[in-house]
Amino acid sequence: MSKQVALVTGGLGGLGTAVCRRLHQEGFIIAATCSPSNGQRHAWLAAQRDEGMDVLVVEADVADDSACARAVQRVLAETKRIDVLVNNAGITRDRSLRKMGVDDWHAVMGANLDSVFSMTRHVLEPMIGQSWGRVINISSVNGQQGAFGQANYAAAKAGMHGFTKALALEVARHGITVNTVSPGYLATRMVSEVPEKVMKERILPAIPVGRLGTPEEVAGLVAYLASEQAGFMTGANIAINGGQHMC
Structure with a gap:
């Protein structure tokens, strides 16, 4: 069999980068989508090459179905196959529902959920054609327990x-297997922007292990789900949140 290909949406972020690197270590050819407005693409690519990893980066607004279709076709044209899809792209626009605008709702639903529908729909036929595939959806602990100001994101x-x-x-x-991974709070740039007082008084005390998770820990779980050994696991939602929410 040809070398397998993993496509990671939102691959240039903190968790996305960790997933790309781990799957590359596992022997996958890596493709990643990034927002057309991401000005860090070239610097990110250079940093990955310095680490010995080549990545096919495809610009795509994953909230746009036609853009998702073009991204998948680009990856297929250059790699001839897609074996693993990691739906990792997402944004936040946090406000209480009383202050949340319709645009805030639709932007978050588009980037976080519509993207999952569109990207997955466009990779299914190639996966079915080869009788093998892995779809891994990156959710959140807040999709399980909710969070103040995140009605859009949690939904x-x-x-x-x-x-x-x-x-x-x-x-x-x-x-083809399909699974969800629900991380808790991770040591990423987005979480680092949380006010220190909120982190120390509200977030960390709610995590029984007493610390933030790392992107690499979640990437290790994704690597397992992408492997041959995970063939008997499907339809699951796997929490990796330090005990913050147990279900």
């Missing part, structure tokens, strides 16, 4: 769970 991330279960039933007979 989008919770929606991933229903999508995962339904699609897992549809494609299991084709050798």
Whole structure:
């Protein structure tokens, strides 16, 4: 079999980078999407090459179905296959519902949930054609327990769970597994922007292990789900949150 290909949406962020690196270590050819407005693309690529990793970066607004279709076709044209899709792209626009505008709702639903529908829909036929595939959806602890000011984000991330279960039933007979990973708070740039007082008084005390997770820990779980050994796991939502929410 040809070398397998993993496509990671939002691959240039903190968690996305960790996932790309780990899957590269596992022997995958890596493709990653980034927002057309991401001005760090060239610096990011240079940094990865310095680490010995070549990545096919494809600009795509993942909230746009036609852009997702073009991104998938670009990856297929250059690599001839897609074996693993990691739906990692996402944004936040936090406000209490009383202050949340319609644009805030649709932007978050588009980037976090519509993108999962579109990207997955466009990779399914190639996966079915090869009778093997892995779809891994990156959700959040806040999709399980909710969070003040995140009605849009929590709804989008919770929606991933229903999508995962339904699609897992549809494609299991084709050798394709579909799973969700729900990380807690990770030591990424986005979390580092949380005010120190909020971190020390509200977030860390709610995590039984007493620390933030690392992107590398989540990437290790993603690597397992992408492997041959995970073939009997499908339709699952796996929490990795330091005990912050147990279900």
